[in-house]
Amino acid sequence: MIQAPKGTKDILPKDIETWHFMEKMAEEVCSSANFLEIRTPTFEATQLFSRGVGDSTDIVNKEMYTFEKNERSLTLRPENTAGVVRAYIENGMSRLSPPVKLWYKGPMFRYERPQAGRQRQFHQIGVEMFGESSPLADVECINLAVSYLKKLGLNDLVVELNSLGCKECRESFKTNLRAVFEKYLPELCEDCKVRYEKNPLRILDCKNENCGKIFQNDTIQKLINSDFICGECDEHYISVQKYLDDLGIKYSKNKQLVRGLDYYNRTVFEIKSYNLGSQNAVCGGGRYDGLVEMLGGESTPAVGWAMGMERLASLLPEREPERLDYFIISTDTEKTLILANEIRSAGYKVDYDFRGRKFAKQLDKAIKTAKNALILGEDEIAKDEITVKNLIKSEQTTLKKEAFIKELLKK
């Protein structure tokens, strides 16, 4: 028996209503804020990710599905910001009047050990905004995420906020971090030793118990809590908070929120649920002012976020499948075939029993699946009539078939 590949899941009909709901709400919320949908390829040149996402990240180092074709290295997208940025540059979207606001949905691929809330193929909904450096843009994005989650009916979510500063202040912070951690270098875990060289900011993200103990140290706490960001970055961060307050969006500041993607600067945020187990981030995002330029475009400020749809789905209640408008009960399968076709052409959902089973069995099926039963038995056929039985109100009327069809077309 061939099984679905490890870490992939079938989205079955019983769950599809939830997925339609998530997609429909995303479309509504995004277009209400003038974000336009974009669809980019599911695979891209490997270089796009190694340069865009950053080669100090786990995503690029060990989680990419990469394959060669005609001496080209291609990779199944592990996230979609790099792809959207590529499309933005390639299609000359910098010529559009800024800000350019885009949203997307689709599958992403990461080669990881599957776990609750973590799959190798998973789906994201995300937004990207280009060409606006104002903190308003950051807040518009965060607000969009919060509005969307609210629209889905999700409560008990926490927004966490941090600022990573700009290139300049980040470099000086990195230098400071290295200076402080130098003493503890032998005690740090293996991963952190690598992080020390490549990106010491990510040491703060380490969950290793021993490293956690080291973080308790006074000088380190002082450094973590110090406002290393420069005046301009601080001003930006304060404005973001002010606008969030204006909107009544609650958030908590988390100085250890660093994020594993290299492209972020200034504002970063996550939205978490405590009903999710250890993979508790439902949304993650931030500002990435350097990425467009790094990928060959003009220097363009940008902000965005992505949400994991499987994680959202697991927080949503199950939805009942929509009922059929009609279920035809009949012993004459030929007449039924024709009638079903006519009703479907008029735009209604119809089904019927293919095997011409007994009346009681067919009625049973109608009760389970439809709003109305259409009875087309010997009596009706003889008089060219049809009986419409409303299964909810428990009322029924018999009328000429012509009249029934005419009635359908009228609605």
Next chain:
RNA sequence: GCGGGUGUCGCCAAGUGGUUAAGGCCCCGGUUUGUGGUACCGGUACUCGUGGGUUCAAGUCCCAUCAUCCGCCCCA
């Protein structure tokens, strides 16, 4: 990549070395040639993830392997 749990029908499950592998849901048929989900009766696993081994005897014990779940790491 590392640690732990679990694999018996489509789903939930009993079974703890000894004849023919409970039960429930769903599905199918009947009681009932045309009007309400009830009730009652009947049907659906040549076999317990797979391969070895131990034993007179294995779903039950051992080993391996695969799958899956949970945690670490990382992220959505």
